[in-house]
Amino acid sequence: MEKTLKIASRKAVEKLKPYSPGKPIWEVQRELGISHVIKLASNENPLGPSPKAVEAISSSLGELHRYPDAQAYTLKQALADAYRFAPEEIIVGNGADELITLISETFLEAGDEIIVPSPSFSEYEFGADLMGAVTVPVPLGDGYGYSVEALLAAVTPKTKAVYICSPNNPTGTYMTKSQLQKLLEALPEHILVIFDSAYTHFVTEEDYTDGFEFIRQGYPVIVLQTFSKIYGLAGIRVGFAIGKSSLIDHILRVKEPFNVNSLAQTAAVVALSDTEHVERSRSVNAAGREQLYEGLHKLHLQYTKSMANFVLIHLGQDAKAVYDGLMAKGIIVRYAGIWGMPEYIRVSVGNNGENEAFLKALEELLA
Incomplete structure (x- = not known):
């Protein structure tokens, strides 16, 4: 038996x-x-994928017996140059999915609340559930547009973070620059905003923001992006987050040492420059x-x-x-x-x- x-x-x-x-x-x-x-x-x-990235991967196959750079130094430096941030303000992950989990592990306690527009990317809720936190869904408005007022109305003393996916998956709608500004100015200072702009490269509207300018202005914002979409590297899983170094430093404490493989790091560096x-x-x-x-x-x-x-x-x-x-x-x-x-x-x-x-x-x- x-x-x-x-x-x-x-x-x-x-x-x-x-x-x-x-x-x-x-x-x-x-x-x-x-x-x-x-x-x-x-x-x-x-x-x-970027043809140049494919070529770079092929040239790197002979080094697969070596562990990848645990700090992703070269990729972080390339991202720092491209987006005008310091390397210590950047963390690289095994896709944006891992970064969402790492952010949850870093900042959420059991009983905390996160605010998530609905419908949106399911991994935000997954990260909260993993840590015993509570997801508070806020329905999108007419035409699946964002309502800053509805998001603010959902804030409670237990709110720890707000997720904004812009453009939003699965609706394709986005939060305008003025809306994000209004949201950040009204939120209590202890609430973290995770601004997921994975689809930013496809936006053609002028009133859009990728979120980076608000990091420079000192707001508690972490911007997520990925190499899976415009760069065509979904199969090797690499994404990155940018925020103030005090936030990134805490996330690094829960990151696994070799979370992004060497081929992904090499391909991402080259793809970034393949304009x-x-x-x-x-x-x-x-x-x-x-x-x-x-x-x-x-x-x-x-x-x-x-x-x-x-x-x-x-x-x-x-x-x-x-x-x-x-x-x-x-x-x-x-x-x-x-x-x-x-x-x-x-x-x-x-x-x-x-x-x-x-x-x-x-x-x-x-x-």
Whole structure:
């Protein structure tokens, strides 16, 4: 008879919900027995990684027997030069996901509260749950816009942090510079603001801010960014956070020593300087968004105008059936039910051919 284990996990662990990523291409190929699959589910760069970064990785393979630089010195210096901060104001992580967890481990106690606009990126809540803290969701306003007043109304004596994702995932909407200024001026000084601008490179509106200027002004802000989107390095996981050195120093105390592998560090340094790839990616995304808007308009579908590399589409009660139908045709998107939006899907902006294939398949399903 098999013995029953009686080892109990922490109570906070019982609340944790594993992250649900978009289905990978290989899984859909295996499940449906089809060879041609288009993935428009995870907001990846349709152009692929920076060619210069790929070359740098190839040149570094012979050093894989060495441990990576635990301090990511070269990458931090490159980021410091690019964004005009000191290296001690920067921390590099195994994707922005790890940095969210590290921030939670550093600043949250059991019973603390974090304010998170809803719907938004689920990892903010995951970090709070991990530490036994409480997530206070604040619904986005009309058109999924931000309401500073609603965020401030949610503040209590237990509030420890406020998360702002701008552009927001999954809506593509953003917080304007003036809104962020208003929020920071009104919040109590002991509340940390984590400003996740992972999709900042795709923004084309002039009243947007990436958040960095408010760090320079002395506000308690940590800005998160990633190499997974515009730089096309999602597969090797590297992100970074910037904030005042007193904040970063505390986060470094809970960081694992070799959290970012050597290939990721090497690729990120080179990708950061590959302005040609960045500009091309930005251009392809802007054109792709307009292509999707035009196609959705012809299909008489409502969508949320996006400043990111994805579009949120309203399909009504048939959204799940359309999602499944697209999957059967070999086109992977995200069903927004995971964000409590059962009438929506989110589609990543692909290249011209991928967008066209998605719109054609959508039209066939709706017909």
